[in-house]
Amino acid sequence: MGEYMEENIMKTGTTTIGLVAKDFIVLAADKRATAGNFIAAKKVDKVLQVADKMALTTAGSVSDIQLLVKLIKAELNLRNLRTGRDNNVSEAANLLAGIVYGNIRRFSAIPGIVHFIFAGVDSTGPHLYDIYPDGSITEVDDFVTSGSGGSFAFGVFDSQYKKDMKESEAVELAIRAVNAALQRDSASGDGIDVVVVSNSGVKKVYKKEISINLSK
Numbered sequence: 001m002g003e004y005m006e007e008n009i010m011k012t013g014t015t016t017i018g019l020v021a022k023d024f025i026v027l028a029a030d031k032r033a034t035a036g037n038f039i040a041a042k043k044v045d046k047v048l049q050v051a052d053k054m055a056l057t058t059a060g061s062v063s064d065i066q067l068l069v070k071l072i073k074a075e076l077n078l079r080n081l082r083t084g085r086d087n088n089v090s091e092a093a094n095l096l097a098g099i100v101y102g103n104i105r106r107f108s109a110i111p112g113i114v115h116f117i118f119a120g121v122d123s124t125g126p127h128l129y130d131i132y133p134d135g136s137i138t139e140v141d142d143f144v145t146s147g148s149g150g151s152f153a154f155g156v157f158d159s160q161y162k163k164d165m166k167e168s169e170a171v172e173l174a175i176r177a178v179n180a181a182l183q184r185d186s187a188s189g190d191g192i193d194v195v196v197v198s199n200s201g202v203k204k205v206y207k208k209e210i211s212i213n214l215s216k
Contacts, residue, residue: 015149015181016046016057018117018128019161020142021170024198025119025126028174029057030149030182031191031209047195049202051076051087054120055195056096059147060113060133064103068114072096089120093129093137101135115146119197126197149181156180167196171205 016029029046049055050073058065075095076087100114116131128140143161145153156177165173171194178192194206 014046014059014147015145015153015178016059016117016147017145017150017153017157017174017177018057018119018130018140018143019157019170019174019177020126020128020140020163022164022166023126024121024167024170024196025128026167026170026174026194026196027055027057027117027119028178028192028194028206030178031193045193047193047204049195051080051092051120053122053197053199053201054087054089054092054118055197055202056119057117057146059115064114068096068099068103068116071099075099086122087120089118089122089124089127089129090139092120093118093127093131093139097129097131097135097137100131100133104134117144117146121197121199145177147181149178152181152183153177167205171196175206 014030017027019026027047031044031046046058047055048058048069050069054076056069058069072092072095076092079087096116096118100116103114113133115133118129118131120127128144130138130140130144130146142163143157156173160173160176174194175192182192191209192206193204196203196205
């Protein structure tokens with residue numbers, strides 16, 4: 001299972017990123033969905049809101065992503081109703097990690113491989129988590145990437161990331177990071193979405209679709 005899982009994680013065709021800025025988180029992703037070497041869709045939204053001040057990026061098996069996102073949304077809504085308070089980001093991220101852990105260990109001929117970058121803001125500030133396909137979770141204090149184009153995005157972050165960036169700076173950096181992957185990774189492409197998660201909520205601040213005319 002370990003070898004199978006590692007091989008398929010490396011083949012996850014996408015680029016998603018998250019970065020910690022001054023008092024908010026920026027999430028971004030490309031818009032291409034692939035099935036092997038086939039481009040299955042070109043307008044996929046891979047940055048999804050799951051609560052008032054929480055969002056995540058998605059990479060992996062589409063059917064498993066859709067199911068797990070529905071589950072975490074429902075669980076967070078129920079917790080909010082039961083407790084009468086906003087959800088704590090750490091609790092929410094660990095809850096999702098537990099769901100991912102159960103998903104990968106459910107007996108199936110085709111294991112569900114999913115990788116989430118989870119962001120949220122609560123009374124303790126902004127938090128960013130890397131939730132790996134095996135259910136492990138790591139809090140990130142600077143930046144993180146996932147998918148086949150992630151290594152190209154890391155190169156941009158390593159040279160240009162700064163702590164306490166303003167929103168305009170952080171958004172521009174996120175665009176540059178995803179664009180670097182679009183230029184080099186054939187499994188990433190067709191556009192960029194950028195979302196800011198702050199104390200004001202979840203806001204899409206940039207969306208660009210890229211069309212390529214192969215007839216020219």
